[in-house]
Amino acid sequence: MRLVALVESESHVCCRYRLTAFHSALIAAGHILDFQPLPQSLFGRAALGRDLASYDAVILQRKLLPRWVVALLRRRVRRLIFDFDDAVWLRDSYSTKGFHDPKRAARFRATIQACDLVVAGNAYLAEEARKFVPANRITVIPTCVDVTKYHVREHTNHDSALRLVWVGSSSTLQGLERFGPTLSAIGRAVPGARLKLICDRFTEFPDLPVERCTWVEATEAAEIASADIGIGWVPDDPWSRGKCALKVLQYQAAGLPVVANPVGVQADFVRDGETGFRANSTDEWVRAIQALAADVGMRKRLGETARRDVETHYSVEAGARLWIESLARLGTTRMAG
Missing domain, CATH: 3.40.50.2000 (Glycogen Phosphorylase B;)
Known part of the structure; x- marks a missing residue:
């Protein structure tokens, strides 16, 4: 045709x-x-x-x-x-x-x-x-996503400070800014944690250091794979329920566990204790990040399951x-x- x-x-x-x-x-x-x-x-x-x-x-x-x-x-x-x-x-x-x-x-x-x-x-x-x-x-x-572009994160005990990662554009960064108080709470609860922002615009969050990484298509996959945990947060509203959660799939293709609020397809992609954790309240977010920060084996196991899901259904x-x-x-x- x-x-x-x-x-x-x-x-x-x-x-x-x-x-x-x-x-x-x-x-x-x-x-x-x-x-x-x-x-x-x-x-x-x-x-x-x-x-x-x-x-x-x-x-x-x-x-x-x-x-x-x-x-x-x-x-x-x-x-x-x-x-x-x-x-x-x-x-x-x-x-x-x-x-x-x-x-x-x-x-x-x-x-x-x-x-x-x-x-x-x-x-x-x-x-x-x-x-x-x-x-x-x-x-x-x-x-x-093209899974061949993503190296799977190894998650070893030799890793340094915990790296959260978020990828997006200046328009969707508005949503992450709304989520700022929870990110700050994570920074206070998990010593040494930092947030890697892969974007064309940047912002700061009190108590959570931000690593600025300008988005470049050629290096995007490698930058994601150098982190430990993917962050998926969107407003709970009719527009966001229609989103296809590309960033979550990118994290999972790189073998990262994901913490996300269960809005739209994020609730399908992120399964508690299998590919990551769903979280709504600030307390739930903090507990999920703390659990993953403390257990590198869990990060590896959940990330591997997530990668297999992407290979099977979303490649x-x-x-x-x-x-x-x-x-x-x-x-x-x-x-x-």
């Missing part, structure tokens, strides 16, 4: 992890996957799809276009696929306007109804899509199989209107 993906940019994290990662596997299976940036101008959007008639399917990634643009695109292409990994029908956790946005909701509904296949990053997102189209048009393909190979199966089902049938 000849596929073309309409993306914000090929360097965008969603494109890299949800499409580019599967490029080689799709080619090996006999498919072709090209990429085109979404036009920003009114003229470009009015012409969207005119040059795509030779493709068997067009993948619209994440972007909610005006309804008239979606209608034009639908008429001009053979099949339309929508891939998304966030609760895009809502505003995000940090909006001052609240979560509900009628314009986004209307665009989301129009996009879902126009598509032959909807690829959701998790069950929460798929459930929202099922409000508007039959379940046979929807499939769940989680965000996946690029696993995600590619789901894409190939979904495309096979799509076949030559046009299901949308």
Whole structure:
């Protein structure tokens, strides 16, 4: 099948992890996957799809276009696929306007109804899509990581001070700043602990030293694997329940145990005493970090289990199989209107 993906940019994290990662596997299976940036101008959007008639399917990634643009695109292409990994029908956790946005909701509904296949990053997102189209048009393909890029942390008794790690962007760092009082409490309770921030912006937390590490794609995996415990905290709200918890998967791919609050898929990825610990209150967070700090064998055991989980369910190979199966089902049938 000849596929073309309409993306914000090929360097965008969603494109890299949800499409580019599967490029080689799709080619090996006999498919072709090209990429085109979404036009920003009114003229470009009015012409969207005119040059795509030779493709068997067009993948619209994440972007909610005006309804008239979606209608034009639908008429001009053979099949339309929508891939998304966030609760895009809502505003995000940090909006001052609240979560509900009628314009986004209307665009989301129009996009879902126009598509032959909807690829959701998790069950929460798929459930929202099922409000508007039959379940046979929807499939769940989680965000996946290339485990071959991650060396597994050895966790030896020779390790120096305990290193927590958090990876993200300046936008999601806002959430970690809300979590600051708990991080400070961890710093007071675990002598010598420090937090490695892998980001494009940095902040400080009283009582918990911060190691600043500027995010670079080429070194990200190695920087994560040099830490001891991954930190996964997000606000407990409708937007965060739609997140695909990429950072948790990255920690686990590196063989790190993870402590996270059980919001959205984090509750699936992090299992108490198996791959890490779930924690809500500050006391629960402190106890979880203290337990892992005191037992290097536990860190190693939980990290190894987490790595196996990623290899089995959330690796690029696993995600590619789901894409190939979904495309096979799509076949030559046009299901949308």
